[in-house]
Amino acid sequence: MKRLLGCLCALLSAIGITACDYLNVRQLQPGVSTAAEVRERFGPPHMEWRNEDGSTTWEYSRQPEGVECFMITVGGDGILREIEQVLNEEIFARVEKGMNGDQVRRLLGKPASSQFFQLKRGTVWEWKIDDGQAGGEPVYFTVSFNNDGRVTGTGRYTRYRGR
Incomplete structure (x- = not known):
């Protein structure tokens, strides 16, 4: 089932439908999910920023056709800290x-x-x-x-x- 969902998300994203972002965000849990899980769901980030506290923020923009940009922060320990949709x-x-x-x-x-x-x-x-x-x-x-x-x-x- 998980593989079918992944294939469906890949197909939808290929044709420009970002409904899978909604599913990906819901499946990731700050304090629990790992950097590897974030990359598995979202792919490589468009940009990476190093933060003063040792964490890294990854940019996942859905521009020019989408209306979202996720900034996902991962701690130095490789654990997800925060997911923020910044176009607000x-x-x-x-x-x-x-x-x-x-x-x-x-x-x-x-x-x-x-x-x-x-x-x-x-x-x-x-x-x-x-x-x-x-x-x-x-x-x-x-x-x-x-x-x-x-x-x-x-x-x-x-x-x-x-x-």
Whole structure:
């Protein structure tokens, strides 16, 4: 049964359906599950950060098509400490003017896209935060950077589909 579930998750993820993330998160238990179990369920992380306390945080972004980014922290002992879905209002509020791109990436994970605007002389990163499947339109959170690579502001917009 476990093997069938794994095959089903692999098939669904191959076609872009992230329902398996829900199952994977539920099957992992902070304080009990191991780093090996995390990698078995989520694969290799997109990015790894070493933390001051000896733990490591792994990034599992579902951008550009998904609306989640999991930051999974594993202790120096190889035991899962925390799973956090970081594309939420609490984390968005931590993005402050003056931060650099590395600091923003550490908070929100890899953006869905990055675009440089010549006239504005700045770059905008965006993350899809609502895919509009409930009958609405997709919504994106944005972070604007100046030429020095520092945050100048945040925002959000809705990408309206042609009807």
